[in-house]
Amino acid sequence: MNRRIDHPFRWLGLVLAIGLLVALTLGRDTRQKAQADPPAVDAKAQIEQLQKDLKRVQELIPDQAAVMSHLSYHFTNLWFAADQENWPLADFYLSETRSNLKWAARAKPKRKDPDGKETVDIVAIAESVDNGPFTKLKQAIAAKDKKTFAKVYGETLSACYACHKASYKPYLRPQMPTQPETRVINFDAKATTPE
Numbered sequence: 001m002n003r004r005i006d007h008p009f010r011w012l013g014l015v016l017a018i019g020l021l022v023a024l025t026l027g028r029d030t031r032q033k034a035q036a037d038p039p040a041v042d043a044k045a046q047i048e049q050l051q052k053d054l055k056r057v058q059e060l061i062p063d064q065a066a067v068m069s070h071l072s073y074h075f076t077n078l079w080f081a082a083d084q085e086n087w088p089l090a091d092f093y094l095s096e097t098r099s100n101l102k103w104a105a106r107a108k109p110k111r112k113d114p115d116g117k118e119t120v121d122i123v124a125i126a127e128s129v130d131n132g133p134f135t136k137l138k139q140a141i142a143a144k145d146k147k148t149f150a151k152v153y154g155e156t157l158s159a160c161y162a163c164h165k166a167s168y169k170p171y172l173r174p175q176m177p178t179q180p181e182t183r184v185i186n187f188d189a190k191a192t193t194p195e
Contacts, residue, residue, distance in 0.1 A: 064108040071100035086189035
């Protein structure tokens, strides 16, 4: 039985069905070819873009001075937490101080001497402070020993100044803190609620 397709929409449907079948077939072939032959990579353009991206990221990273401001904040608050015998808070501030010192060493692992040579090994100095005075502070906090803590805190300030002098920045003279860096934290170990 041979039926004629007289209606124009029937022809249109047949043409669209054939067109869809051709498009699907061509699309599959194109995908297969793309998988078999990946597009050529412009290595030079990729390297240039990566260099631009790296420069942009480096501009976002805080410098050592900014990191040391964080360290100063936590180290100052450490003094007041221990003074109030709030040992958990003191332990928190010491941990933050240690973390900041490591961050500062990563930010600028070497410092230049007056001749422009990178001779000051900040990483080694930071490790010495962390393994020496900071470890002693941790022990004093664990023992809840306020007298030893105060003595070692002073020794730590001397170690900090020795680093500043070794880095050709003797004008950065740390001192015993006279007030906390924060006003929002209650240092009283017996406090139970915000006041």
